[in-house]
Amino acid sequence: MVRSFVGGLELIVSLLKSDQSEVLASVCAAIANIAKDEENLAVITDHGVVPMLGKLTTTRNDKLRKHLAEAIARCCHWGNNRVAFGAAGAVAPLVKYLKSPDLDVHTSTARALHQLSMDPDNCITMHENGVVQLLLGMVGSNDPELQEAAAGTIGNIRRLALASEKASMAP
Numbered sequence: 001m002v003r004s005f006v007g008g009l010e011l012i013v014s015l016l017k018s019d020q021s022e023v024l025a026s027v028c029a030a031i032a033n034i035a036k037d038e039e040n041l042a043v044i045t046d047h048g049v050v051p052m053l054g055k056l057t058t059t060r061n062d063k064l065r066k067h068l069a070e071a072i073a074r075c076c077h078w079g080n081n082r083v084a085f086g087a088a089g090a091v092a093p094l095v096k097y098l099k100s101p102d103l104d105v106h107t108s109t110a111r112a113l114h115q116l117s118m119d120p121d122n123c124i125t126m127h128e129n130g131v132v133q134l135l136l137g138m139v140g141s142n143d144p145e146l147q148e149a150a151a152g153t154i155g156n157i158r159r160l161a162l163a164s165e166k167a168s169m170a171p
Contacts, residue, residue, distance in 0.1 A: 025067045028056075050075060069112040091116055095134065098138070106141075113149070135151075
C-alpha cells in the first residue's frame with residue numbers, strides 16, 4: 001500500500017533532517033512501521049535512511065531513542081544495513097541507551113543491538129563499549145522480548161569471541 005507513494009517515502013526520510021525531537025520521534029516510529037515491508041525498506045535505504053538514522057543516535061531524548069532504536073532494528077533487515085550502521089558510528093551511542101531509566105528504550109535498543117550484533121565489527125564495538133555487563137542484567141527481565149534480544153546479542157558476541165580464539169590457536 002505505502003509503495004504506491006514512493007515519493008512519500010522519500011519525504012518521510014527527508015523529515016529526518018528536522019531539528020524538532022517530536023517530529024524526529026514520530027518519523028522514526030513511521031520508519032519502523034514502513035520498514036516491516038521489504039520493498040519499502042529497500043526504497044528508504046536507497047534514499048539514505050541509514051546514515052540519517054545514524055546521525056541521530058547521539059540524542060538524549062528517551063522518546064526519540066525508543067523509536068530510533070526500533071527503526072534501526074527494522075532497517076537492519078535489508079542488504080548491508082547492519083554494516084552501514086556500524087560505519088555510520090551508530091553502534092557505540094546505542095549501547096549508552098541501555099543506561100536509560102526507560103524500560104521501553106531498553107527493549108527497542110536491545111532489539112537493535114541484537115540485529116547489529118550479526119555483524120562482527122559491530123560486536124567488537126559493542127564489547128568495547130561495555131554492552132555485555134549492561135545486557136546481563138536484562139537477560140533476567142520480566143519482558144520476554146528484552147530477555148531474548150539481550151541474550152541473542154550476548155550469544156552473538158560470545159560466538160565471535162570463540163571463533164576469534166579458535167582462529168588464533170590454529171597453526
